[in-house]
Amino acid sequence: MANLAAAMKASIYHHILFLVIVFVPCTGWAQYPGWQQAIDYTMDITVDAPQHQYSGSMDVTYVNNSPDVLARIPFHLFFNAFQPESMMDVRSRNIADPDRRVGDRIAGLPEDEQGWITVSRATVGKTEAAFDASGTIGWLTLPKALAPGKKVKIHLDWDAQVPRQVRRSGWMNAQGVEFSMTQWYPKVCEYDHHGWHTNPYIGREFHGVWGDFDVTIHMDAAYMIGGTGALQNPEECGHGYSDATTPTSGNIDWHFVAEDVHDFAWAADPDFVHKVLEMESGTTLHFIHQADTSYGAWEELPAIAGRALEYYSEHVGAYPWPQYTVIEGGDGGMEYPMCTLVRGNRNLRSLVGVTAHEMAHAWFQGILATNESLHEWMDEGFTSWIESEFLAKEFNESKDQPHYWAYGGYLNLVRDGGEEPLSTHADHYVTNRAYGTGAYSKGEVLLNQLAAIIGESARNAGIKRYFDEWSFSHPGPVDFKRVMERESGLELDTYFQYMLNSTHHVDVALSAVRITSDSTYIELERIGKLPLPVDLRITTADGRTLDHHIPQVVTQGHRPLEDGEQLMAPWPWTHPTYTVALPISEPGCTVEIDPRRWTADADRSNNKVSFSTGLIQEWKSGGEQ
Ligand SMILES: [Zn+2]
CATH class of the missing domain: 2.60.40 (Immunoglobulin-like)
Structure with missing residues (x-):
């Protein structure tokens, strides 16, 4: 990606390079709206x-x-x-x-x-x-x-x-x-x-x-500095950056160079200690924290942070810079190009969690760099999504739904009425909670829930394609939507309209079931206004599963079907109810909406019902569960 970064930068001199450009594939030059x-x-x-x-x-x-x-x-x-x-x-x-x-x-x-x-x-x-x-x-x-x-x-x-x-x-x-x-x-x-x-x-x-930073900091020799960019004079600086002895008096002139970054951050402390992890990819990871015996988690952090870098490189795109530095400082965790400042005295799980989050920002805040004031969900939400995927794998937790916490936080806000539209400027939310839950949790839900419309494989491939097409180009919401549309072949306007510009949510209910001697009729009702495709699973008493996929008309198609899954007629969003007629009549069946838990359905108590055959049974939401 370093080559791509250089290429993107060079493209600004298009008036000079006009004759060269015609030989370059168009996608690598994509910039919105063509200049920066x-x-x-x-x-x-x-x-x-x-x-x-x-x-x-x-x-x-x-x-x-x-x-x-x-x-x-x-x-x-x-x-x-x-x-x-x-x-x-x-x-x-x-x-x-x-x-x-x-x-x-x-x-x-x-x-x-x-x-x-x-x-x-x-x-x-x-x-x-x-x-x-x-x-x-x-x-x-x-x-x-x-x-x-x-x-x-x-x-x-x-x-x-x-x-x-x-x-x-x-x-x-x-x-x-x-x-x-x-x-x-x-x-x-x-x-x-x-x-x-x-x-x-x-x-x-x-x-x-974006640009190049060449920063020289003159500071008392007692201090160690960590920051954005590659240190140019480690021999002069000592402090564990080289085997050279650290100067004991006067100033050290710390010289950092960073290419293709949009900010520069650093931290300094006399008690800092320094560890280095050289990755096979060629990236060097630095870890800088205060020397304190209570900071044992920092001993285990480097190996896990290395796995995070590899995970993000594999699932989003290659990390383009020569180094990344995790520095103790600030008041929580905050991302900067090629480094992060994180609060230090944490247990291992917490230190890994914050580091995994801030490192993931290198992709969404550092390389893609959407205007995060206007489209905070594209930065915090996507960062949180890939962080959750990595942590679930690393700690072997939440395997069924790595995004469980994001769904829970978002739905709590939905239920108590505090939500504000995601299109709100980050500084202008009425409450900090609406901003935080919107940007991080609803943003994470937005990306994960895309699987309900286009399927997991198109969603995951779309993330890589988004990175390939929009690195170093400040993409906006429409650019992301278009990548996902091209990847899936589906129309996604309605999904993004509702998710970004409204506070409507998903709630689909099983409102009635009627069983005859040879058929089962299941009535679905859309209670929440956000229309999504519906997955319906019938589980028979002997454990067979019969899966059905009901697309939305507005997507003009459907995600790839799973093995054995039945495609049903699409559900128009104008129609409050939808009836599924099945040629089965078996005792002890259970029917469930969204068994994979892809959708942020605000009320799951009306998503699942068991019924027995031979009877005409009417079931209304709020009744049997
Ligand atoms: Zn963040």
């Missing part, structure tokens, strides 16, 4: 650790591949969120169910624990340029507007104070990691077919431009 911006950062950072401050200087090369003339370029200034009365602070104090990690902590930060980031000088080429900051966004006015296809060289100098750790980044997290440096530098906002993405930093989900 490009950027490279070279940074020089000097850290004053005792003051929790640093100064930064960077050269940015920005290429405008859009069809638009750009007069200004906005930057994220995330650290400014950690000040009393910031939007993040006020939002946290007014939302009904605040994140416990934030609560009112920002409001109470003394000055020397607040965060700030101040750009002191901006130049474009050799010309001084105005930089106007307000809250967590700063606008650079270009002395000369940037035409389509042109590039600009920007230089920024800035000073920053690292906030006391409240959410994700900051100094001294709850486990004593001194510096969690995430969302820490002036980061150019993404510009795409929607325009600029200048979301003020409220607390969640990120979006960025």
Whole structure:
């Protein structure tokens, strides 16, 4: 995939490479909507650790591949969120169910624990340029507007104070990691077919431009640093990155390089220890955590994390970068390109769970990189899905339904009426719970439940195809839907419309059964408004199973049938009920809707009923179970 990444990047110079492009297969060049911006950062950072401050200087090369003339370029200034009365602070104090990690902590930060980031000088080429900051966004006015296809060289100098750790980044997290440096530098906002993405930093989900980062951090020799990218000078740095002795005084100049990433994160602590796992694939896994005897789970983590990397590479697509680093830091788990920061003092199962989740983000947040503020389910939901698949295999648990917890969480929200549509912007849900359960659990359900329509093999093949066609291209919902439609040959508009833009759910009931001397009639009723195909299993008293598949009209076809499965006429969504007539009349049969538990049916008490023959028996939901 490194080659693909390079190829995708090269495609931005299509005006130069036009003659070459005609020889390249089209799918490898798929980009929505055919262009994306490009950027490279070279940074020089000097850290004053005792003051929790640093100064930064960077050269940015920005290429405008859009069809638009750009007069200004906005930057994220995330650290400014950690000040009393910031939007993040006020939002946290007014939302009904605040994140416990934030609560009112920002409001109470003394000055020397607040965060700030101040750009002191901006130049474009050799010309001084105005930089106007307000809250967590700063606008650079270009002395000369940037035409389509042109590039600009920007230089920024800035000073920053690292906030006391409240959410994700900051100094001294709850486990004593001194510096969690995430969302820490002036980061150019993404510009795409929607325009600029200048979301003020409220607390969640990120979006960025792919490019190369060359970052040099000057820091007291006592600290070990882990971060995005490959360390270029391990011999100088020591600290277990090489056999060289670690310098004991002065600064170490840590030099990291990362190619084709959309962000850069790092963490530093004097107590960090470092382990390395070399994978057969050529990827190097680094593990960096505080040296503490209570952290035994970290001894067992590397082998399992290696299996996770292999699992995701096999089931989604090849991991494209040379390394990945699991770093203790932050306040839970948060994904960044080529690394993650996770809370460290956990038991093995918890440490593996968070690591497996954050590593899976490398595929959906790092390589596919959907705008996760707009389409949070495509990042958190898909990440959670593959994480659940891996953990079920790794721990040999939940084998029947690895996504049991996601279904349960989503359905609890459905039942108590707190759901909000998945099309809601991540920052704008009324409650944190509706966001969390929607993005993670309903997103996971959405992907798993696709099997009910198109079958497991098309769904699984579609995930790989999605990765192949959309890596390094910021796909959106329609792109994903189209991949699944091409893979299955079915029409999926209705499913995605309901799942994303409504809060309708699935509930199909067995509403009546009538048995005659030679036939059985089963009436189904759609109580939930979301129409899905229905699988119906009759189990006879002697244990035979008779499976039936009832497609929806709107899919214009059906998934491949299982061995012995009977195809029934499709069920139009306009029709509240559907009757199945079977030429059997046997004692002791059981009939069950959705025996594989693919659908998130909100009420399973009306999904299964036993009946005996020779009688005309009417059964209504809520009765016999
Ligand atoms: Zn996540």
